[in-house]
Structure formats: C-alpha cells, structure tokens
C-alpha cells in the first residue's frame with residue numbers, strides 16, 4: 412500500500428497520463444511555485460465550481476457529501492454511510508471512494524434500476540477526448556470499491572442554450588461505451604504511476620505532450636531557453652516546420668539559407684531581422700488610403716461567463732461590457748469617449764447608446780483585429796434592436812489596422828507577433844502598457860468580472876479597479892492613434908527618399 416501522500420487522485424492520475432515527470436513533481440513538490448493557480452486558472456476553477464453546483468439542480472433529490480475537498484478519508488466514510496442507509500437517496504453529489512490506493516470523487520452519482528451511473532460535470536461547451544480517462548478512472552475506482560456501475564455520462568454546457576431559458580443549460584452525453592474501452596488499459600497505467608512515484612524523478616523527454624491536452628506548469632523547468640529570433644519565432648510557424656528547420660541546421664532566422672521558399676510575411680521578417688532594422692513596403696502608402704478622416708478608433712473589452720446572465724447570451728459567450736473610443740473631431744483635435752459596465756445588470760443597452768453617440772461623426776472606425784470589434788457590435792445590435800440600424804452603419808465603417816501592419820511592416824522587435832502589445836512599443840518607442848496596473852487583455856477580462864460580480868468589493872477598491880480598467884482600454888485606442896500616425900510618417904519618409 413502506498414503512503415497516504417503518494418496516493419493517487421483523479422487529478423493526479425490525469426497529470427500522470429500527460430507526463431510521469433509532471434506527476435512526480437506534483438506529488439513530491441506540492442508547494443512548487445509553478446503549482447500556485449494564477450488568476451486565469453482561479454477564474455476557470457471558480458466558474459467550474461459554479462457549474463458543478465448548478466448541475467445538481469438538473470439531477471434533483473440527491474444528497475451532498477458536504478465536507479472540504481481535502482478531507483478525503485472523511486468523505487469516503489460519509490459516502491459509505493449514505494449508501495448504506497435505507498432508503499439511500501436517488502443521487503449523491505461529490506460521493507468519494509478509495510480503491511487501489513486511488514481516490515475518486517464523483518460529481519453526480521445517480522442510482523438506476525440495475526446499478527449506478529457516474530456523471531462527470533464539465534464546464535465546457537462540448538465533450539472532449541480528455542474527459543474519457545477522467546470518467547474511466549472514476550468508474551474503475553467505484554467498481555473496485557464494490558459498487559455496481561452500469562453507465563457513465565459527461566454532462567457539459569450546451570452552446571445552443573440561450574438565457575433566460577436555462578432548462579437546456581446542460582447536455583448529458585452517454586460515454587459508457589468509450590469509457591469501457593479506456594478501462595482496458597487503465598489498471599496497468601495506474602500501477603505504473605504508483606511504481607514511478609516510489610522511485611526517483613523519471614526522465615521524460617520534452618515533446619508535444621507538454622502542451623496537450625493542457626500546458627504543463629513545468630514548461631520552464633524542462634524546455635531550454637531559445638536564442639533570440641529562433642526559427643520558432645517565424646510568424647505563426649507550425650511546430651513541425653520549426654523542428655524541421657532546426658533538424659536541417661537552421662536554429663535561428665539568421666541561419667536560414669537565402670533560397671528557402673518562404674511566405675511573403677516570413678520573407679519580410681527574415682529581411683528585417685537579418686538587416687537589424689524595420690522593413691516598410693512601398694505599398695503601405697496606397698493601403699493607408701482607406702483610413703480617411705474623420706476617424707474613430709474603437710476597442711472593446713468583454714467578459715465570458717460559463718452560465719449566461721443576460722438575454723440571448725449562451726455559455727462562455729464573449730459579451731462586450733466596455734469600450735474606449737478616440738474620435739477625430741473637426742477643428743477640435745481628438746476627443747475621447749468611454750463606457751464601462753457598472754454592476755451585474757445587462758451592460759449592453761448603455762454600451763450601445765454610448766457607442767452610437769461616440770461614432771456619430773466618424774467616416775471610418777479603426778480597430779486592431781477588427782473581427783473582434785465586428786462581433787461585439789453585432790452582439791450589441793442583437794441585444795438592442797432599436798439601435799440596430801445605427802450599429803450596423805458603424806460595423807460597415809470598420810477598417811482594420813492589424814492587416815495593414817502585418818502586410819506592410821516588420822520590425823525585428825515584433826518577435827514574430829503582430830499583437831498590439833508587441834507592435835506598439837516597436838513602432839512607437841516610449842509607448843507601451845508597462846506603466847499600467849492592468850497591462851493585458853486576459854487580466855482585463857478577469858478584473859472586469861471582479862468589478863461587475865464581486866459583491867464584496869469595497870468602494871475604494873472598486874473605484875481604483877474601475878480607473879485601472881478605463882486606462883487600459885483607453886491605451887488600446889490611443890495606441891492605434893499613435894500607430895497610424897507613425898505609419899503615415901513612414902510613408903512620408905519613403906516619399907522623401909524618392
């Protein structure tokens with residue numbers, strides 16, 4: 412029997428399935444800094460817990476094994492007591508079992524006429540291959556603990572569900588047959604993991620498994636630091652292609668042979684990196700013609716909720732809740748407009764009103780990666796039909812700054828990325844996001860959710876957070892203003908040269 416600290420659990424088993432070395436570190440270094448959940452992971456876990464609680468309402472009448480998750484043995488004992496009781500309830504939530512030195516907690520265990528059904532709740536919009544070993548481990552442990560398990564299901568969110576009708580929030584997919592297939596190899600894998608954990612750190616080479624199905628938290632420990640302008644930094648290069656270049660002896664962009672067939676963007680990237688300076692295509696002048704004044708520069712921020720809260724929204728929909736807009740006003744320079752949701756009520760009507768007012772005088776509306784802004788405007792038009800026509804007019808005025816940069820300019824400091832966070836400081840030295848409290852989109856999304864839904868947020872903290880979010884979004888549109896000005900300067904400089 413393994414010592415208690417070496418016992419497996421469902422999450423440990425799944426980590427071991429991805430990589431034995433990862434599992435070894437998780438078990439032997441549980442306090443490793445890499446294992447502290449970051450804000451993004453905490454958000455996923457919190458929303459997952461909310462989905463788990465909600466799912467119980469769709470399998471009613473059950474009894475919750477109501478102990479903290481780390482009290483494994485007490486949960487096992489409580490589960491046993493409930494199952495022995497006469498009559499036992501039709502379902503158990505968080506029932507926990509121990510067999511083969513492995514714990515398994517079941518989100519919903521439902522009693523059927525001939526045995527039990529294991530129901531795993533997932534806060535995803537579809538069934539994924541990695542859900543099967545997760546369910547299989549539960550079925551294995553329950554059967555080894557003496558329970559008659561006849562069926563297994565994954566209950567995931569339904570992407571077709573629309574608020575306020577949450578009667579179809581979940582889809583329950585029967586996975587009994589594929590799980591039985593996974594079960595064939597499961598006892599051997601379980602035993603292999605348990606043997607491995609009793610030995611020293613196993614040697615596992617790095618590979619595709621390091622990021623599949625999830626990014627391993629120990630990537631920085633195992634993966635070597637790459638030199639600047641490594642071939643993997645070629646814009647959107649496939650991993651296989653980068654590995655091939657490396658195998659052919661070309662580790663960095665500097666070493667690539669001149670007769671190599673490359674895409675137009677890669678050719679420009681190679682030219683810029685090898686010359687050590689920015690490359691600007693002559694066609695930029697013509698491409699800039701579409702940005703005719705007066706311009707509005709627009710950027711949205713969104714939140715994404717597993718369980719929708721506003722009319723017409725589906726699970727995990729990116730819903731616009733904030734925008735910033737710099738507008739060229741004839742004779743008055745640039746004006747700035749902004750709108751940010753306040754509280755948990757539907758922010759879209761106020762956002763739509765403010766957007767229509769902000770863009771009223773604009774001939775073109777500039778965005779960076781405009782398909783995102785297009786989607787946000789369409790959502791607003793759907794949510795606020797009385798403003799649909801005005802919003803559609805704004806949508807038709809959208810022009811995209813990102814392809815303008817991507818197809819005409821490359822600076823060695825882009826590092827193979829055309830995200831505004833990379834292109835801005837390279838094109839407009841001295842302007843970046845480094846001085847802001849919120850400096851990137853994922854943090855902004857999480858902080859927006861805190862601002863809108865955290866009822867315990869104190870007024871001073873709320874005001875500070877609001878201000879930080881406003882300044883972040885404002886920087887996105889100010890960045891576009893300055894970038895466009897820079898691109899126009901580059902064109903003017905080119906014309907002077909000829």
Ligand code: SF4
Pocket residue numbers: 429430431432433615616617618620621622627628629630631633634
């Ligand atoms: S980085 Fe790769 S090899 Fe290293 S522990 Fe993680 S999965 Fe295993």
